[in-house]
Amino acid sequence: METGVKRFVTLTVTTLPEAGDCMPRARKPGKTCYTTEMVKTLEIALSKVAALSDAAQEQLGRELLERIETLKNLRAEIEVGIGELEAGLGEELDVEELLRQLHQEHAGKA
Numbered sequence: 001m002e003t004g005v006k007r008f009v010t011l012t013v014t015t016l017p018e019a020g021d022c023m024p025r026a027r028k029p030g031k032t033c034y035t036t037e038m039v040k041t042l043e044i045a046l047s048k049v050a051a052l053s054d055a056a057q058e059q060l061g062r063e064l065l066e067r068i069e070t071l072k073n074l075r076a077e078i079e080v081g082i083g084e085l086e087a088g089l090g091e092e093l094d095v096e097e098l099l100r101q102l103h104q105e106h107a108g109k110a
Helices: 036-049 054-086 095-109
Strands: none
Touching: 036 054
8 A cells, every 4th residue: 555645747838829939039928838849858857856755856846946047037138139139239249359358268267
């Protein structure tokens, strides 16, 4: 007779009316797009997490939420940059000079 508590995770996926809404440049603010592979992968990961101890589940949950927040902030910064570029506020970038500067900075830290 099993005495352990089983945990079940329900994952709800909302599909968007138009496939184009999930394209990076066409994505509507607040819309979340999932692919079949991502949902299956997440489902597998969550089933494996459910087998871990409560403490490990809590730690993984905190780490995942932190990662999601970081990605959300990066996406917001990218959207600001795209908006600035579309508004003509972009500046020409000398990639070779940028690489030289980064190499010098990195060499100074070593």
